[in-house]
Amino acid sequence: MKAVDVERQLLVALISKFTDHIQLDGNGHLTMDGPDWKPIATLPILRSLQPETDVTSALDAYTRLKTFVETAETGQLRAANLGLTPPQGVHFVDGGDNLFYDFVNTDRTLTELELAGAELQGSILDFGCSSGRNIAVITRAGLDRLKVFGADPIPSSIEWAKANVPGAEFAVSQQEPPLPYDEESFDLAYAKSIWTHFSPRAARAWMEEITRILKPGGHFFFTIHGPHDVANRLVFDFPRPRYPNIANGEFPDKVSFLEAVIAGLRGDGHFFRPYTTVRTQGDLGKLEGATTEDWGLMFMTTEYLQQHILPPGLELVRFTPAATAGRLDGCVVRKSSSQRAASSTGTHRSSLRRVARSWLPRRG
Incomplete structure (x- = not known):
């Protein structure tokens, strides 16, 4: 049988x-455009440069x-x-437009948080911020109701962001929890293309850590590989990784x-295979002692996410196919407002820590 028929x-x-x-367009065809979004950060930046410009859409604002x-x-x-x-010489996620600033996906992230009921104010964490291209958009937009933080395990990325991206606080994280923040530090958090790579147990452990650092009622946006991404690979042949680099050439x-x-x-609602070597991804190769045991390609359904990845206290409140990058599904979870009361007894929190330890990535 021909490959195209398969x-x-x-x-x-x-x-x-x-x-x-x-995600399909108005004619029922697969699309890489993604859903509509709001120019939450892009429009204030554009207005500061061209106050009299008429803008017809978020895409128009971005294009200008x-x-x-x-x-x-x-x-x-x-x-x-x-x-x-x-x-x-520093890890940088190229969005395909040759710009440092990730205008569109920053707007899409903020849009998804807002549509999920989050107020765009207080403290916000970019988990896996790399060299800070999304943070640079938020801080440049002058969204002064937000205090912005970024964390990433690659020291060179954080050093560069500290020196070049003003208006935010950056910290080096580790390959496994905890993050260098106190409990209930953040009103909002987001992670782009991180849970697309975690193994199931690493995904669970880090989701528990997000629960720990979120305030009660706080929201967290993250992306996953789902059926839409698979359809993109079939129809558009995008992305186009070297598949033999996955799981030792399986x-x-x-x-x-x-x-x-x-x-x-x-x-069973999910699929995970690790990368064969750390050289498969540029950022992992820059991390001393890194392994690929818990880092590769992860695909999951929302049912699997809710049943196996989300810990007690986090509820999925919004799901959007192809929310970012034209192919990655967006999920917004909300921490229960009663979580503080539950953890004050110590019983609930200690049980979650036992769960987290059982899911911790093993790093050699």
Whole structure:
């Protein structure tokens, strides 16, 4: 059977099971555009540069701002506080537009939090912030109701962000919990393309840590690989990783990998395989003593997320297929307002710590 016929069969099997988890356009076709979003950070930045500009949509605001950053002279960019460029020798997640600033996905993240009922104020943590490209958008937008923090395990990324991204506080995290923050430190948190890579037990351990640092009633946005991402790989062949670099060459090509992913999603709701070496991802290779035991490619359904990853006290309040990057599903969870009362006895908190320890990633 031809590969294209196999891929067509896989797509039918995927859509028949997960129709509600796949983003389609008005004509019923798979799309990489994602849902509409609000220019929460982009518009204030654009207005500070071009006060009289008429903006018709979030995409229009982004396009105009992107054009300014691409065409302005160096002195203009520095005067506009938009002079950062992708760092050399420091981990940087390239969004495909050759900009340091991740305008669209920052807006999408803030939009998802707001639509989930969160108030965009108080303390907010970028978990896995890398060199701070999302934080730089938030701080430049002048969203002064937010106090911004960033944490990442790569020391060189944090050092660069501290030196180049003003208006935020940065800290080096570790490969396993805890984070260097007190309990109930944050009103909001977000993590882009992190739970897309954790093994199930690492995903559970770190979700418990998010529970610990969130205030009661706090919201956390994060992304996962789901059926929409699988459909993207089938239809658009995007992304296009070297599949033999996964799980010691278990999958020689895209079709064999996606067959296994779809079987996992349809069967028990998830699929995980570790990367073969730390060199597969640029950031992991920069971390001393890193291993891939709990870091690779993770796909899951919302049912699996709720039954096996979310600890007591976190409730899934919003799910959006293809919320960021045109393919990653967005999830917003909320910490119970009664969590403080429950933990004050010590019983609930200690039981959660036992669960967390059982899920801790083992690092050599």
